[in-house]
Amino acid sequence: MPDPSPSPEFAPLARLREQVSRVLLGKPEPIRLALVALLGGGHILIEDAPGVGKTSLAKAIAKSLDGTFTRLQFTPDMLPSDILGASLFKPDMGEFEFRRGPIFTNVLLADEINRTTPRTQSALLEAMSEGQVSVEGATLPLEPPFFVIATQNPLESEGTYPLPDNQLDRFMVCTGIGYPDREHERRALIDHAGRDPLDDVAPVISRQELKALRTRVGAVRVDDSLRDYLLDIVEATRSHADLVQGASTRGALTFDTAARAAAVLDGRDYVTPDDVKGLAVPVLAHRLGVRGTMREGRREKAGAVVRQILAEVPVPG
Structure with a gap:
């Protein structure tokens, strides 16, 4: 908030x-x-x-x-x-x-x-x-x-x-x-x-x-545990059975920048786990290739996969 x-x-x-x-x-x-x-x-x-x-x-x-x-x-x-x-x-x-x-x-x-x-x-x-x-x-x-x-x-x-x-x-x-x-x-x-x-x-x-x-976005603090959390989410997209294409390195960098920008938008100089979780679907889903899915339903299916990944990847304390 x-x-x-x-x-x-x-x-x-x-x-x-x-x-x-x-x-x-x-x-x-x-x-x-x-x-x-x-x-x-x-x-x-x-x-x-x-x-x-x-x-x-x-x-x-x-x-x-x-x-x-x-x-x-x-x-x-x-x-x-x-x-x-x-x-x-x-x-x-x-x-x-x-x-x-x-x-x-x-x-x-x-x-x-x-x-x-x-x-x-x-x-x-x-x-x-x-x-x-x-x-x-x-x-x-x-x-x-x-x-x-x-x-x-x-x-x-x-x-x-x-x-x-x-x-x-x-x-x-x-x-x-x-x-x-x-x-x-x-x-x-x-x-x-x-x-x-x-x-x-x-x-x-x-x-x-x-x-x-x-x-100021570039100066926002990202704790090491949060950076690892973000990377765990990105890496999970690359090995998920329902995906044929995971997030790229550009996607990971963009994810990090978006989390920092969200912090500034909320008047903070640090990233929280909620910043990362709240941006995972809008930042990553359109970059992913879903197995056996037509392009028209790609974002919705990829979003469901990302939400599944968020449920499985441990959130840092």
Whole structure:
């Protein structure tokens, strides 16, 4: 649980979390996971049906951050240049000028990312892992923070291109949002009637404050017993009978970073066992290969395996 009296340096996070919660009602866990990814310098993949708040979550985070936001609707005819940009010839100057694409932003909503071809999907790989874009022989840095919120509908397969494993591995966390409970849906009907709650969202955290908080993530203390606990969970995925592919070393490093980010989000400078347990499924499940399972049900089956592993691996005292 968050510290009831966080120190002043954590106050921007409390404001950010509270403001986004006013837009996406009754969904504290997806909000927490999105902010863990943002703090940890990672990205988030949201798998869910249309209309449950994926776009609202992305816009609320973007408007709460003193930065830029771009939404890209992915389609089968989209080209890499539609994301990265391209050089256009200027007859009046007799030369080419590079026009930057929509990837040059702080928060990128990649809507229905699995509706575009693998070639176009791969245009995001370098940007997501290295914060830069290589195009037409030049390497261009992306202004931090660069945060991707990608969405896909796991129940729809016609006209889609499943994300390859190396693309999935670039997402720090993968989660769903789900339908709200009746109380929060009733409140949404009342509060959102005739108005958009995003209209009330204003910047509550600057890019400089976010940069400082990201620096704190690297300084969070992880006890040796907790580090071994995290590694025990990762190693168990590599030998589980129901899995054909366990978590990679990148997955283990991401797991560690996410746990540190969760600690900072809750106003702490140390990781707890609950940080590790609470992030195991959203950080690891989408990276695992489940034996005899179609890709559509992969995350759910892998999540069940991870929960089984959590039940079996001893928690440090």
